Amino acid sequence: MNTGPEPGSGPLQDRRSRSYYGRPVIAAPVWTWEVPVYLFAGGLAGASAGLAFASEVGGHDVLARRAWGVAGVAITACPPLLVSDLGRPERFLNMMRVFKVTSPMSVGSWLLAAAGTATGAAAASRLLAPRRGGSLASALERIGSPAAPAAAVLGMPLATYTGVLLANTAVPVWHEARRELPFLFAAGAAASAGAAATAITPAAHAGPARRLALGAAIAEMAIDRAMRRRLGPLAATYESGPPARWHRAAVTLLTAGAATLAASGRRAGPASARAGRLRNPRRAAAPGGRPLAVAGAALTLGGALATRFAVFRAGFASAEDPAQTVAPQRARAAAA
Amino acid sequence: MSEPAASAGQPRVGFFTDTSLCIGCKACEVACKEWNGVPDDPLGFAESSYDHGDGLGPNRWRHVAFVEQEPMFDHEGLRWLMASDVCKHCTHAACLDVCPTGALFRTELGTVVVQEDVCNGCGYCVPACPFGVLSRREEDGRVWKCTLCYDRTSAGMEPACAKACPTDSIQYGELEVLRVRAAERVEQLRERGESSARLYGEDPGDGVGGFGAFFLLLDDPEVYGLPPDPVATTRDLPGMWGAAAAAAGALAAGIAAALLTGPKPR
Numbered sequence: 356m357n358t359g360p361e362p363g364s365g366p367l368q369d370r371r372s373r374s375y376y377g378r379p380v381i382a383a384p385v386w387t388w389e390v391p392v393y394l395f396a397g398g399l400a401g402a403s404a405g406l407a408f409a410s411e412v413g414g415h416d417v418l419a420r421r422a423w424g425v426a427g428v429a430i431t432a433c434p435p436l437l438v439s440d441l442g443r444p445e446r447f448l449n450m451m452r453v454f455k456v457t458s459p460m461s462v463g464s465w466l467l468a469a470a471g472t473a474t475g476a477a478a479a480s481r482l483l484a485p486r487r488g489g490s491l492a493s494a495l496e497r498i499g500s501p502a503a504p505a506a507a508v509l510g511m512p513l514a515t516y517t518g519v520l521l522a523n524t525a526v527p528v529w530h531e532a533r534r535e536l537p538f539l540f541a542a543g544a545a546a547s548a549g550a551a552a553t554a555i556t557p558a559a560h561a562g563p564a565r566r567l568a569l570g571a572a573i574a575e576m577a578i579d580r581a582m583r584r585r586l587g588p589l590a591a592t593y594e595s596g597p598p599a600r601w602h603r604a605a606v607t608l609l610t611a612g613a614a615t616l617a618a619s620g621r622r623a624g625p626a627s628a629r630a631g632r633l634r635n636p637r638r639a640a641a642p643g644g645r646p647l648a649v650a651g652a653a654l655t656l657g658g659a660l661a662t663r664f665a666v667f668r669a670g671f672a673s674a675e676d677p678a679q680t681v682a683p684q685r686a687r688a689a690a691a
Numbered sequence: 692m693s694e695p696a697a698s699a700g701q702p703r704v705g706f707f708t709d710t711s712l713c714i715g716c717k718a719c720e721v722a723c724k725e726w727n728g729v730p731d732d733p734l735g736f737a738e739s740s741y742d743h744g745d746g747l748g749p750n751r752w753r754h755v756a757f758v759e760q761e762p763m764f765d766h767e768g769l770r771w772l773m774a775s776d777v778c779k780h781c782t783h784a785a786c787l788d789v790c791p792t793g794a795l796f797r798t799e800l801g802t803v804v805v806q807e808d809v810c811n812g813c814g815y816c817v818p819a820c821p822f823g824v825l826s827r828r829e830e831d832g833r834v835w836k837c838t839l840c841y842d843r844t845s846a847g848m849e850p851a852c853a854k855a856c857p858t859d860s861i862q863y864g865e866l867e868v869l870r871v872r873a874a875e876r877v878e879q880l881r882e883r884g885e886s887s888a889r890l891y892g893e894d895p896g897d898g899v900g901g902f903g904a905f906f907l908l909l910d911d912p913e914v915y916g917l918p919p920d921p922v923a924t925t926r927d928l929p930g931m932w933g934a935a936a937a938a939a940g941a942l943a944a945g946i947a948a949a950l951l952t953g954p955k956p957r
Contacts, residue, residue: 373911373913373914374913374914374916375756375758375913375914375915375916376740378745378746378916379823380822380913380916380917381818381820381821381822381823381918382817382820382823382824382825383817383818384814384817384818385814385826385827386814401942402942402946405942405943405946406949409946409947413950413951414955415950440813440814441812441813441814441832442810442811442812442813442814442827442831442832442833442834443810443811443812443831443832443833444811446792446809446812447811449792449794449811450791450792450811450813452792452809453791453792453793455788455791455793456932457788457789457925457928458788458789458790458791459789459931460789460791460813460815461791464791511939511940511942512936514939514942515935515936515938515939515942516935518931518935518938519928519932519934519935522924522927522931523789523819523924523925523927523928523931524789524815524818524819525785525818525819525820525823525921525922525924526818529818530924530927533927533930533931533934534930534934536934537934537935537939538934538937538938538941540938541938541941541942541945542945544942545942545945545946549949562953563949563950566949566952566953567945567946570945570948570949571945574945670818674818677913677916680918681913684918684919684920684921685913685920687920
């Protein structure tokens with residue numbers, strides 16, 4: 356799509372040339388690897404909190420405890436990732452100076468602060484209270500009853516606001532995907548939360564997590580297709596260079612992950628019915644079912660992470676190509 | 692969306708950069724660096740043109756572009772277009788909208804300025820700006836850009852670049868006055884046969900609500916590396932928040948479905 360002159364063509368521009376020496380019109384982001392990892396971790400934390408609370412309500416206590424554990428670990432990783440990406444990490448508290456609805460990063464900072472507090476309290480309450488006695492345990496339990504639903508409710512937007520964070524920029528491949536990005540990240544969050552819980556939950560209790568991971572992995576691939584169809588010529592950024600490699604990896608991993616999870620589900624299916632009547636469900640899982648589930652979960656988690664990197668890197672490729680900025684603006688002006 | 696100071700009782704000020712008068716001397720770049728203490732940046736001529744910079748950046752707040760066009764027909768000679776680019780101080784400034792710390796603010800003069808003691812280098816304004824004006828200075832992790840010489844303009848003086856410009860290609864003043872002057876200038880040039888003269892960024896109805904620093908150009912904006920129809924994407928924010936809310940709802944529904952479709956726990 357580059358309309359600049361061929362390299363080495365000298366200073367003279369063809370009068371029809373529609374760019375300034377092929378240089379970018381907008382600035383590429385300065386964000387580094389921490390940001391796509393945060394997109395993944397925040398989604399994992401938010402969807403895991405939702406899965407944990409819903410499992411509690413539905414009486415799936417074994418699954419709920421594991422999902423709270425995942426949510427607690429994932430949410431703990433988020434603030435350090437974001438702080439280390441700042442140009443001035445020691446000033447991270449300046450994020451709390453103001454609240455601006457026009458800044459998805461401001462909204463996200465407050466959301467992460469609230470969701471982090473609630474998720475941390477809920478996870479501590481659910482995981483630590485049963486193991487301790489006395490006043491600490493009862494205090495933790497008292498905290499848990501409001502914290503758990505709060506973490507679940509806040510976790511949902513925590514998993515999706517990041518789509519707006521990227522879309523509210525001049526980067527064409529992000530802004531023009533503004534309708535799909537929140538859904539893409541929601542599906543990735545659900546796939547990773549389901550997969551992480553599947554990996555660490557005995558097969559007999561992992562059914563809902565496995566179904567969530569499987570369904571969301573398929574949804575993620577479908578939304579990705581819809582997004583690239585909407586992007587039209589801008590989707591070329593997903594077809595070459597680093598974003599293409601991440602994108603191919605994402606599709607491969609998600610496909611393999613979904614297939615493996617489906618296979619492990621078929622093995623675990625009859626086993627879980629038996630396990631309902633046995634005392635130790637761990638031992639009751641069908642042979643091969645559990646390693647398959649762990650492998651499927653790992654592939655799905657990798658796919659969700661690779662999708663975030665593909666979207667992230669596509670933004671850089673899009674920003675660096677002046678034609679991606681100019682052509683849609685010209686088309687818009689011509690249509691008006 | 693951000694609005695320029697309207698109630699402060701002060702007229703909004705800005706730049707009118709008339710590129711038809713630019714001789715490419717780069718006095719604006721030098722004056723800006725000297726007055727604002729902007730650090731040196733590596734010297735090297737880009738694309739074998741007389742442009743020795745890499746566009747606007749944290750260490751260059753005025754940048755002179757050299758467009759050297761080859762003859763289109765035999766009777767036409769080489770055409771040089773020179774243009775001193777600068778922060779546009781947009782009416783609807785995307786950088787200001789997305790800044791999560793409030794480091795970017797609208798001054799009483801209607802200009803957009805970064806408070807360097809507040810900026811924590813989050814970098815959100817960098818891809819948000821539709822002109823690629825903002826970027827982070829490597830050495831100190833913060834973003835820096837044209838302040839329209841806030842220290843000078845708030846004391847009633849003109850910015851260093853306008854003061855130094857020997858041809859009055861860079862004109863500073865009240866925006867309303869500059870717009871009238873620019874309309875007259877473009878008319879004058881067209882009468883002389885310069886049919887390609889056009890104003891860029893003077894229209895308050897454009898995607899950023901008009902520029903506080905607008906231009907007279909002699910070719911399409913993209914030829915100078917400028918976007919033809921810039922937009923502050925914050926205008927689409929209500930729809931984007933709507934999409935995020937709908938996606939959050941879909942996520943909750945997906946989790947509920949995964950729990951409800953299976954067998955009941957013991």
